[in-house]
Amino acid sequence: MKAHEWMISYTRQSEWIDRRGLFLWLAFYFGGLGGGLYLVSLYFNSLWGMFISWLIILVLKGGSHFLFLGKPLRFWQMVRRPHTSWLARGLLFVLLFTVFAAIQLCFSLWLPGTAGEIVFKVLAGLMAFAVAIYTGFVMNGFKAIPFWNSALLPVLFFLCGVLGGLGLYTIIALGNGQINIAAETASRWLLIINALLIVIYLWRATCRGQTGKQSVVEQIRGQFAPVFWAGVITMGIIIPVVIAFASYFAGEASAVLLVTGVGCEITGGLSLRYCILKAGAYRPLLKLSGI
Amino acid sequence: MEWVTGEGDEAVMSIYPMRCQHCEYPVCVEVCPTGANQQSENGIVWIDQNKCVGCRYCVVSCPYQARTFNTGNKENFPGRGLTGFEKAGKRLYPHQAGTAEKCNFCKERIEAGLARGLKPGTDREATPACVNTCPARVMTFGDLDDPCSKVSELIGEKEGVQLHTEYGTNPSIYYIDSKIGAGYMEILELIGLEEEFGLVYRYSSVPSTNDVGEKTGVTR
Numbered sequence: 001m002k003a004h005e006w007m008i009s010y011t012r013q014s015e016w017i018d019r020r021g022l023f024l025w026l027a028f029y030f031g032g033l034g035g036g037l038y039l040v041s042l043y044f045n046s047l048w049g050m051f052i053s054w055l056i057i058l059v060l061k062g063g064s065h066f067l068f069l070g071k072p073l074r075f076w077q078m079v080r081r082p083h084t085s086w087l088a089r090g091l092l093f094v095l096l097f098t099v100f101a102a103i104q105l106c107f108s109l110w111l112p113g114t115a116g117e118i119v120f121k122v123l124a125g126l127m128a129f130a131v132a133i134y135t136g137f138v139m140n141g142f143k144a145i146p147f148w149n150s151a152l153l154p155v156l157f158f159l160c161g162v163l164g165g166l167g168l169y170t171i172i173a174l175g176n177g178q179i180n181i182a183a184e185t186a187s188r189w190l191l192i193i194n195a196l197l198i199v200i201y202l203w204r205a206t207c208r209g210q211t212g213k214q215s216v217v218e219q220i221r222g223q224f225a226p227v228f229w230a231g232v233i234t235m236g237i238i239i240p241v242v243i244a245f246a247s248y249f250a251g252e253a254s255a256v257l258l259v260t261g262v263g264c265e266i267t268g269g270l271s272l273r274y275c276i277l278k279a280g281a282y283r284p285l286l287k288l289s290g291i
Numbered sequence: 292m293e294w295v296t297g298e299g300d301e302a303v304m305s306i307y308p309m310r311c312q313h314c315e316y317p318v319c320v321e322v323c324p325t326g327a328n329q330q331s332e333n334g335i336v337w338i339d340q341n342k343c344v345g346c347r348y349c350v351v352s353c354p355y356q357a358r359t360f361n362t363g364n365k366e367n368f369p370g371r372g373l374t375g376f377e378k379a380g381k382r383l384y385p386h387q388a389g390t391a392e393k394c395n396f397c398k399e400r401i402e403a404g405l406a407r408g409l410k411p412g413t414d415r416e417a418t419p420a421c422v423n424t425c426p427a428r429v430m431t432f433g434d435l436d437d438p439c440s441k442v443s444e445l446i447g448e449k450e451g452v453q454l455h456t457e458y459g460t461n462p463s464i465y466y467i468d469s470k471i472g473a474g475y476m477e478i479l480e481l482i483g484l485e486e487e488f489g490l491v492y493r494y495s496s497v498p499s500t501n502d503v504g505e506k507t508g509v510t511r
Contacts, residue, residue, distance in 0.1 A: 015347040070345015070389025077325040087348050088324035143458055144354035
């Protein structure tokens with residue numbers, strides 16, 4: 001973009017992805033991954049999975065978010081005002097999740113099967129769901145950025161988080177010497193649904209004016225194309241799908257292949273969020289010249 | 292904001308001041324998670340730097356991209372330090388690294404002037420510094436609610452244009468230039484909303500004029 005075209009043509013947002021904005025990208029992804037892993041672990045009743053998801057949300061998600069903030073010590077002002085925005089609500093969800101999940105883990109360790117454990121499993125599960133999905137609501141509220149202004153975004157981010165969670169859970173189960181067939185089957189179906197959702201999301205974005213279309217073009221054959229094709233499509237979809245179906249038809253899968261597949265899924269999830277954040281652009285203030 | 296139209300000898304560069312639009316319904320105030328973004332009774336949108344947590348939600352949500360994030364190492368002329376004006380500005384206005392920043396219409400100056408019974412837009416001591424110092428005198432400041440104020444008259448006479456009316460923010464800044472009106476019309480046609488914005492149709496028919504100006508208002 002030439003200097004004189006500033007604000008007259010497609011202008012990409014940069015605050016939430018460039019420089020320190022990279023921490024927000026990580027925070028958003030780890031929120032989804034941690035929330036997804038907790039829900040999957042809750043379903044399969046994996047204490048290790050619950051503990052690791054608690055660590056992911058507390059350390060990786062919370063830590064990245066704090067590093068992103070310009071004045072992190074003022075975070076409590078956000079917690080006090082959940083009615084204002086999804087960003088404030090999200091921080092509250094994270095705090096509540098860490099508290100509820102910590103209590104639930106204590107119950108599960110020392111007082112298993114009690115009513116307290118069930119109550120805190122439900123509470124922590126609800127908060128994990130909220131942590132996994134809220135970033136989509138944070139971003140789809142921007143009317144000025146057509147690429148993000150989609151109701152599909154929360155669903156896509158949530159699904160991506162559950163997919164990563166299923167992958168991590170598979171590795172945790174593998175560490176305990178088990179191969180969870182149910183998790184693998186769910187993973188296969190979710191991979192296909194996720195791929196379809198990405199296609200629908202991009203197709204719908206092209207219907208949101210010239211700027212939305214330009215964001216999609218940037219993904220497919222513009223400056224973000226290498227990340228999109230290598231990260232989102234190849235690592236995030238093709239390789240995990242090939243491994244999932246190879247293990248289905250062969251009837252078994254090697255641990256190395258499973259770990260590779262999960263690594264690719266996580267890279268794909270990170271790439272997806274990166275591409276979506278990076279391609280978010282404003283409508284021109286005056287004229288759509290050169291687009 | 293700079294905009295080049297035409298080519299070769301006929302190329303014309305138009306320059307428009309682009310700052311916070313002080314919307315009547317500001318998105319930044321709505322989304323601010325700490326309440327640092329506020330709107331005064333007179334319509335000025337401002338940031339309480341002591342409350343801002345530096346999440347940049349307001350920076351990203353502003354459809355006019357009129358906000359910046361103070362990273363702490365702001366040097367407008369890299370390697371040459373601060374200019375005399377910048378040093379004076381730093382003494383007058385306490386910038387805080389790690390917070391969002393934007394034009395506040397010299398809020399402190401206007402409020403001090405109003406307290407002394409002065410009239411913003413008429414008395415220099417109650418008028419934003421940019422309006423006072425603009426060498427081309429392209430900016431006019433005043434009360435939008437007063438139909439007899441200079442800004443209201445200018446908007447009526449020269450058909451001032453607001454930017455991105457489709458977001459329902461109702462900006463307080465009006466631009467007087469048929470080029471902006473025509474360009475804006477193109478955007479609305481492309482997104483298929485022109486039927487809903489009859490007002491903009493009117494702007495598109497304004498004859499070309501060399502009179503480029505900006506009108507601003509604070510009181511609603």
